[in-house]
Amino acid sequence: MKLIWRTVGRLSVALLILMAGWAVAFYAILTAEINDETDDTLEDYAHDLITRVLAGQTLPAEDNGTNNTYHLVELTGMADAASRPPVRYSDETVWIASKMETEPARVLRTVFDDATGRTWELTVAIPSFEKQDLQGRILIWIALLYALMLATVVGVNAWIVRRSFRPLYALLDWLATVRPGAATPPLEMRGDVTEFRLLGEAMVDSVRRSGEMFDEQRLFTGNAAHELQTPIAVCRSRLEMLAGDPSLTERQLEQIGAVMGTLDRLAALNRTLLLLAKIDNRGFTDGAEVDATPILRRLAADYSEVYSHRSLSVDVNVRAPFRLTMDETLAGVLWGNLLKNAFVYSLDGGRVEVMISAAEVSVANSAAGGPLDPVVIFRRFYRGGGETGTGLGLALVESICRLYGLRIDYNFAEGRHIFTIKPPKP
Amino acid sequence: MKRLFYTLLALHSSLFTLPALAAGDGDRPVIFEELPATAQKLIGDYFPDVKVTLATVDREFLDTTWDVILADGTRIEFDTRGEWKEIECRVGFVPEGILPPRIASFLAEHHPGARVKEIDRDREGYELNLDNRRELTFDSRGNFRRYDD
Numbered sequence: 001m002k003l004i005w006r007t008v009g010r011l012s013v014a015l016l017i018l019m020a021g022w023a024v025a026f027y028a029i030l031t032a033e034i035n036d037e038t039d040d041t042l043e044d045y046a047h048d049l050i051t052r053v054l055a056g057q058t059l060p061a062e063d064n065g066t067n068n069t070y071h072l073v074e075l076t077g078m079a080d081a082a083s084r085p086p087v088r089y090s091d092e093t094v095w096i097a098s099k100m101e102t103e104p105a106r107v108l109r110t111v112f113d114d115a116t117g118r119t120w121e122l123t124v125a126i127p128s129f130e131k132q133d134l135q136g137r138i139l140i141w142i143a144l145l146y147a148l149m150l151a152t153v154v155g156v157n158a159w160i161v162r163r164s165f166r167p168l169y170a171l172l173d174w175l176a177t178v179r180p181g182a183a184t185p186p187l188e189m190r191g192d193v194t195e196f197r198l199l200g201e202a203m204v205d206s207v208r209r210s211g212e213m214f215d216e217q218r219l220f221t222g223n224a225a226h227e228l229q230t231p232i233a234v235c236r237s238r239l240e241m242l243a244g245d246p247s248l249t250e251r252q253l254e255q256i257g258a259v260m261g262t263l264d265r266l267a268a269l270n271r272t273l274l275l276l277a278k279i280d281n282r283g284f285t286d287g288a289e290v291d292a293t294p295i296l297r298r299l300a301a302d303y304s305e306v307y308s309h310r311s312l313s314v315d316v317n318v319r320a321p322f323r324l325t326m327d328e329t330l331a332g333v334l335w336g337n338l339l340k341n342a343f344v345y346s347l348d349g350g351r352v353e354v355m356i357s358a359a360e361v362s363v364a365n366s367a368a369g370g371p372l373d374p375v376v377i378f379r380r381f382y383r384g385g386g387e388t389g390t391g392l393g394l395a396l397v398e399s400i401c402r403l404y405g406l407r408i409d410y411n412f413a414e415g416r417h418i419f420t421i422k423p424p425k426p
Numbered sequence: 427m428k429r430l431f432y433t434l435l436a437l438h439s440s441l442f443t444l445p446a447l448a449a450g451d452g453d454r455p456v457i458f459e460e461l462p463a464t465a466q467k468l469i470g471d472y473f474p475d476v477k478v479t480l481a482t483v484d485r486e487f488l489d490t491t492w493d494v495i496l497a498d499g500t501r502i503e504f505d506t507r508g509e510w511k512e513i514e515c516r517v518g519f520v521p522e523g524i525l526p527p528r529i530a531s532f533l534a535e536h537h538p539g540a541r542v543k544e545i546d547r548d549r550e551g552y553e554l555n556l557d558n559r560r561e562l563t564f565d566s567r568g569n570f571r572r573y574d575d
Contacts, residue, residue, distance in 0.1 A: 047493060051516050054499035054516070055498065113497075115497040
């Protein structure tokens with residue numbers, strides 16, 4: 001889940017709850033205020049009438065054309081006069097003569113004594129339909145405004161979060177372009193948020209350091225392989241001189257021969273390492289269009305001769321020429337290692353099949369065992385059982401593929417290891 | 427973080443007690459002795475022989491109003507502290523001692539013989555109704571502003 005949606009989602013839920021509470025409270029307060037105002041109006045009306053009664057002035061008609069009504073009764077002498085509360089509010093249904101109908105109304109009853117000691121009860125009433133209308137409208141408006149406000153706040157939040165995290169996304173995009181061994185592109189993070197700036201600086205620093213380490217290691221491998229060349233050659237020539245000594249016995253000569261064989265393997269290993277280092281250092285830059293078919297045909301013939309004792313059957317099927325723009329030497333190394341790998345690890349009496357089409361080249365060989373782990377087979381010095389190879393063949397193939405952007409896949413099907421090479425995506 | 431959330435929630439739930447505060451408990455009858463001392467003194471000083479017919483209190487959020495009706499039909503409204511806000515006389519007249527001195531002298535000069543039936547006071551100033559049906563407005567320091575009729 002993206003950070004922005006997580007943030008906006010949480011904000012929305014929190015706001016939904018908090019603002020709903022706010023809206024309910026606001027509605028309750030408004031309603032209470034309206035009720036209170038109604039009561040205040042009733043009170044004013046009652047007090048006005050009472051002061052008129054006390055002053056001995058004439059009262060307006062009981063039904064005076066407005067919706068407000070009043071009713072004055074003398075309680076003097078009545079048994080319950082003293083027990084009635086002096087001020088009493090209630091909600092009742094009253095008859096409004098001017099409208100010829102009953103309406104729900106707020107009613108105030110006030111009991112008072114005049115100067116002569118007579119007790120009166122004044123009843124005043126205001127219809128509450130206006131109040132209910134008002135409250136209904138307010139409810140609708142609050143609901144509408146609540147929805148609008150929620151939508152606005154969530155929208156604004158989404159916008160702010162998206163804007164605020166822009167440097168983070170810039171950093172992520174930049175990280176995706178960083179490749180070890182390649183030049184580090186400059187990081188462009190706009191904005192002056194301290195945290196993002198520090199994060200960006202830390203990332204750039206870290207990428208730079210790991211790049212330096214990568215380069216250093218690559219250089220070291222190359223140098224080491226280069227420096228080893230001379231001692232190996234010296235060893236080899238001294239052994240040859242030693243072998244020329246006529247006083248040596250047959251057994252000693254055999255021993256020297258075995259050491260020279262090992263030295264040859266060491267030299268081959270060293271050459272391969274040098275080649276790997278050169279490939280990784282972009283030592284091969286020039287390229288020409290190279291057709292895979294003649295190379296593969298020649299290699300297949302060579303290897304079937306070398307491994308003739310294992311009675312392998314070899315097939316090279318060409319449907320269409322497969323052409324790549326690359327260094328010619330590297331093309332030889334690529335196809336050679338792939339094919340040699342197939343010969344070396346094939347089952348005795350098995351079959352090596354090369355399929356060439358315009359879209360891909362696949363090399364298949366009968367497997368002695370089960371499928372290989374595709375994660376480790378391209379690692380340097382990985383050897384699947386046999387001790388004959390350097391363990392660098394597939395690593396070389398992979399390095400060359402990486403250099404030219406070729407795609408290499410490993411599959412295991414019908415008891416065969418199949419390596420497929422496809423041209424870079426256009 | 428959780429704590430902050432719960433604090434906000436608690437703060438919000440307190441909102442629900444607000445309507446009760448806003449509504450107050452409506453009008454409630456009170457006896458004379460329950461009125462603020464200033465209000466009792468004003469009634470005792472200026473209306474010594476008149477019986478109190480009805481006294482009510484309207485307590486609202488941050489605002490309390492006392493309403494007193496005297497047996498002669500005079501109505502007096504007091505604010506929270508017991509200062510008068512409105513005096514309305516049906517039969518008699520507003521006692522002259524209640525009027526601010528500057529207003530009293532303005533009346534003596536411009537409306538000799540006229541009596542005050544009703545006086546209102548708020549933050550803006552004073553509004554007076556005279557028995558000659560004139561309506562006058564003064565600012566809060568007692569300076570004459572205008573006739574309203």
